[in-house]
Structures are given as C-alpha cells and as structure tokens.
Amino acid sequence: MQDLTGYIHSYTTGSAYDGPGLRTVVWTTGCQFRCQYCHNPDTWHLKDGQPVQASELVNEVMRYAPFMRAGRGGVTVSGGEPLVQAPFVMEVLRGCRARGLHTALDTNGALGDRLSDEDLQEIDLVLLDIKSWDGATHRRVTGAEVDPVRRFAERLARLGRPMWVRFVLVPGLTDDPANMSGLARFVAGLQGVERVEILPFHQLGRGKWEARGLNYPLADTPAASREDVLAAAAVFQACGVSVSV
Numbered sequence: 001m002q003d004l005t006g007y008i009h010s011y012t013t014g015s016a017y018d019g020p021g022l023r024t025v026v027w028t029t030g031c032q033f034r035c036q037y038c039h040n041p042d043t044w045h046l047k048d049g050q051p052v053q054a055s056e057l058v059n060e061v062m063r064y065a066p067f068m069r070a071g072r073g074g075v076t077v078s079g080g081e082p083l084v085q086a087p088f089v090m091e092v093l094r095g096c097r098a099r100g101l102h103t104a105l106d107t108n109g110a111l112g113d114r115l116s117d118e119d120l121q122e123i124d125l126v127l128l129d130i131k132s133w134d135g136a137t138h139r140r141v142t143g144a145e146v147d148p149v150r151r152f153a154e155r156l157a158r159l160g161r162p163m164w165v166r167f168v169l170v171p172g173l174t175d176d177p178a179n180m181s182g183l184a185r186f187v188a189g190l191q192g193v194e195r196v197e198i199l200p201f202h203q204l205g206r207g208k209w210e211a212r213g214l215n216y217p218l219a220d221t222p223a224a225s226r227e228d229v230l231a232a233a234a235v236f237q238a239c240g241v242s243v244s245v
C-alpha cells in the first residue's frame, strides 16, 4: 500500500482520558465543525498541522507500545476531526492494530460515511461525540447538522461495533431536558454502547480562542457544576441510560 501523508497537530503519551487504559493520542488537524466550546481551535485547519507519513507515525506510536500494553490501553486518534483525513487515519490505525495495539477513534461522527464496514472492523472502539440531539441545538452548537451523526451511530450499532458516547454539558446551551432525554432515548436503543459520558463544560479553551483573535462565544457562560452534571445524569437515568460523570 502507498504510504500516505497526513497532518497532525501533536501527540500525547500516557493519556488516561481518551479511551480505556493508558493511551497515546494522536491529534490530527482539520475539522468541519465550529463548536462554540471547542478546546482546540488551533486544529481547525488541515494546514495548521505538521505533515507526517503514516508509516513514520505508526513507528513513533509503537515506541510507546510497552507502556500502553502494561497500562491496558492503546492508541487513540483524535483531533480536530480525524475523518477529514480518513484514508491516512485508517492507515495509521490499521498499522498499529496489525502490531497488536488496541485502536480507538475519537470523532464527531459526521463524516462516518468515509469509512467502509471493513474499516470499522479495524477500530476497536469509537468515541462518538454527540454534541446535541435536537437539530436546532446541534446547529447552534456546531454549525452543522446532526442527521449524519445519528446515521453513523445507528450504523455502528447495526455492525455491533463498540462505542462510547460523549456529550458536553453546557449550561444554557445543551442542557435543555428535552434535548438530553432525546439523546438518552436514542442511545438506549443502540447496541454496542459500552459507556455514556457527560463532560462538564469549562472555560479552559478560552485562551486559545483569544490567542487566535477569535471571539469566544461562551465567554459569559459559567462552567457546568457538579450539581449540573448530576441533574443531567438523572435525566439520562430516567430514560434507562446509566452514565459516567
């Protein structure tokens, strides 16, 4: 196979947040969403990244394989939106998996059609961010439609692929009970969902927006408190979905 060139922002070793166990996370550049709470506006444009060959990146990731294996982890490709560079990302995931690493893809799901069913068999876990259930809220949060995300979730479920669903709780933006219960009911009907996470909004991304001269739309929005998260978890639980908070 031809070695593909991709663009990455950076990679992190020893992450305990981006999938099970201890992970190496590759942050790709390029994203078609513009989430109001994005922590990584410096990954929005493909060319903001450094070019790298897939084989080179696989070799780099594999240097940390003993630690990842000892920590029952693996590699996670995140972003940006990794599927902007789907062929490159698949080559990296396939290369790592062929060498025995657990593979995860952290995605907003909207470009899921770029992956074949065979590709999906090479991904051990999909971390699927569903930014909102309600179409209007999803547009407001991300600037994009939710339908392709829903379709991708349903396809993963049909194929029996493991997934974790993640939802960012933003006071006054995504916390409408109807929005959350719609999402909870949808998730309750999906096979393969191993975990649902509610991630509380915080202000840590703000500096990056300001550094880039961007107007941060959530400058006046308070961080989600522990009570907010527990109240959201109760809405999910009332729909039969247990959540990790």
Ligand code: SF4
Pocket: 031, 032, 033, 034, 035, 037, 038, 039, 040, 041, 043, 079, 080, 081, 108
């Ligand atoms: S999908 Fe992720 S990287 Fe893209 S804008 Fe939203 S939060 Fe940022």
